[in-house]
Structures are given as structure tokens and as C-alpha cells.
Amino acid sequence: MQNNKNKETLEIYVLGDDFKYYENLKYLPLTSYPSNIQTALIVYSLRGTAKISVHEDVHWIQPDELIILLPGQFVSFSEPSEDFLTVTMVISSSMFGDALSGVPRFSPHFFFYMRSHYYYPQNERDVLRIYNYLGMIKDKVMSTDAYRRELIIHLLRYLYLELFNAYEKESMLVNTRKDTRKEELANKFFSLIMKHFKENKDVAFYADKLCITSKYLTMVIKETSGKSAKDWIVEYIILEIKALLKNTSLNIQEIAIRTNFANQSSLGRFFRKHTGMSLSQYRMSHLD
Secondary structure (H helix, E strand, C coil), rough: CCCCCCCCCCCEECCCCEEEEEEECCCCCCCCCCCEEEEEEEEEECCCCCCECCCCCEEEECCCEEEECCCCCCCEECCCCCCCCCEEEEECCCHHHHHCCCCCCCHHHHHCCCCCCEEEEEEEHHHHHHHHHHHHHHHHCCCCCHHHHHHHHHHHHHHHHHHHHHHHHHHCCCCCCCCCHHHHHHHHHHHHHHHHHCCCHHHHHHHHHHCCCCCHHHCCCCCCCHCEEEEEEEEHHHHHHHHHHHHCCHHHHHHHHHHHCCCHHHHHHHHHHCCCHHHHHHHHCCCC
């Protein structure tokens, strides 16, 4: 896979709109300022370094490191070194959903855990396993097998379950198995937030989509995640505003339009209420 000596040609293999496999990719398909990603990414760094941030956690990718990014995360990518190269898989949100379907153990807590547990340095033994794993996926994408999509989904599920095993070992939250119906409802709520948080800021909208009352939704989200439904909606909006402020080509009026606020002053009041800073203070403090 890796030995093309000095001639590392970018190779791309696709499975419809669902799955892309890049070999020798330098620039990851991410923006240089934090933005809300709609796909899942699995990145294996072959060599070189680059800077990545997930929510507000910043990390320099090293050689032989595995990076796992999930839909709905706020991610930025920048400063790849001259020799930076990766094998990168981009998975559509529907294929990601299929890989996780039938796995009710993927609780909301797992997604919060993955905000700070997205990079995994590989030792020598791990590297061999990773190459075998990537090789199997590449073979399936290139094949004409009738069930190649299903086989790739199983291979992806294997990796996500490995991550979940690590999470469960580390997590203090695993007392007895939780009410999976509530966990499922929470997962649906978080999926809806990722799609609609820019235009819908009210808990009632999400409760209505889930055919339950706002009161019940608030209770379930508080119970499963430790924070209220309103707090999660606010967090996603604030993260988006921060991301847009860091992208200094947008003025405040444009940010207000993008995030569906009536005007600049209502955006400013909302931001100050939840961060204690004005929009301009935040922008100035994040200028390079």
C-alpha cells in the first residue's frame, strides 16, 4: 500500500455517494476553520504532521496515528507539513448510521467522549493490523461483489465497536445497562440537532419531531447526558458562531443571517449571555 517509493500518486476509490477511500491524500476534506461536519472520517497518517481541532481540543497529527471523526463534530484542519500523507475514508452520514444501527449501546455519552478521544497513536503491532484492515476495506471498495456495501459496513462497525470497548473500559458511567429506549430517543434528538440547530433553537421543535412533549424530552436528555435539551441546542449554536467568527471573511451581519438571528444585536446578546464575551472580543482574541 505505502511503497511507491517517491511517487505517491493520489488514488481514489468510491462506492456511490456513500463511501470514498483516498490513498496518499495530503489535504483532508475539512475546512481550515471549525465547521460542523456531516460525514464520518477515518484517517490513518502515513507520515508528516498536521493540525486538527475537534470542538475546542487541538492536536498535531503524528505519523502512524489513527484519527476518528464523527458526523456532527466541529472540526478544522490546517498546516499540513510538506510530507504529510494519509489514507482517508469518508463515510456518508447514512452509511455511518447503517454501521451503527442495531448497536443500541452507542449512547450519547460515547459521542461526547469522542470529542477528546479522536486520535490513537499506533505501535508496531497496531500498524500491521491497521494495514491489514485498510487493505481489506480497499479490496472491497474495488471489488464488484454484490454485497460489498454490507461488507464495508461490517468492517466499519468492527472499528467503531473497538472504540466503544475502549470507551466502556474507561468510562465510569457503566453501572447497569441504561434504559435503551431513552438512549435511543437521546440519539435521535442529537441527530436532529445536527441537522436543524441553525434554524430551530426551541426545544418544542425537537419534541414535536420526536412526537413527545418538551417536558419529557428535557427530562430524558438531562437523564442520559447530564445536560438539558436547551443547553445542548445552545452549545451547538455557540460552537457554530465561534467557528464563523474565526473565519474572519464573514462580517457580523452575515453571521447573524447564517445562524438565523433576526439581527446583529440579538446575535450579540445571545452570544454574550452564554459566553460572557462580545462578538468582537471573541473575534479579536482568536486572530492569528
